[in-house]
């Protein structure tokens with residue numbers, strides 16, 4: 593039996609070498625995999641063999657089959673063959689390779705959770721474009737020309753916009769706030785909406801800075817929007833995100849598009865406010881800026897600041913996740929490293 597198999601292998605190899613077309617190779621592949629091929633016959637007859645021969649004969653038949661299939665593949669490559677040969681040599685009885693099912697990226701998972709939480713408070717979800725302009729991202733947001741705050745948000749300006757200004761000068765948005773003006777121009781107050789997305793900055797990356805990162809911003813415009821409303825909203829959202837009540841505090845901060853601006857800190861969840869390495873021994877972590885919309889911004893959005901008030905809040909998505917899971921380097925989120933991502 594072994595001698596017959598070896599002979600068959602030699603002959604079959606010769607036929608592969610002689611074959612000069614894809615059709616011939618396809619036919620050979622079908623023959624090799626057919627029920628009547630001597631290899632299949634040998635494998636089928638293993639049950640009748642004496643036990644001592646069974647192992648060696650089985651191994652020989654399998655190795656010849658693999659060898660011939662490899663020869664066919666090789667020849668197919670040099671003949672410029674197509675998938676047909678592969679299809680013919682496909683063995684349905686072999687165990688398949690498993691498909692790994694992915695999951696939602698932790699950044700998006702948090703964004704979806706926030707969308708749900710805000711929707712319950714009556715907010716719409718809006719999406720602004722990633723490529724925006726100097727007009728929306730600076731001029732309409734009360735950044736005076738040549739103001740140093742424009743420098744701190746230096747972004748990636750698009751080629752071909754040199755010498756242009758305002759709406760003609762395009763950039764990857766350095767923050768989301770420009771999208772709020774687009775929304776205001778298209779909608780009549782009162783309204784409340786959120787607009788998640790990526791922002792881009794031209795800066796050196798380190799553990800807490802990235803050239804692209806996710807923000808989540810909310811704007812309420814109504815006749816009156818007191819600070820207490822914002823505070824309650826933020827506390828409600830944070831409790832939802834962290835799954836337990838979180839202590840917060842508000843303090844003054846500067847951003848050109850709000851007046852007066854504030855920063856909201858949350859009590860460190862790691863040490864409960866006593867001070868630890870995560871909160872740099874302060875007990876509090878800065879998590880979001882915000883404030884009442886500056887009258888110039890409302891005007892840019894076509895809204896009369898004498899009639900309407902606005903309140904902005906901006907969440908740093910990566911920052912909240914870093915705190916929630918104790919992650920020490922922001923760059924992990926954008927690394928595409930499955931060892932990191934599989935933990936969520």
Ligand SMILES: [Zn+2]
Nearest residue numbers: 860863868871
């Ligand atoms: Zn702490």
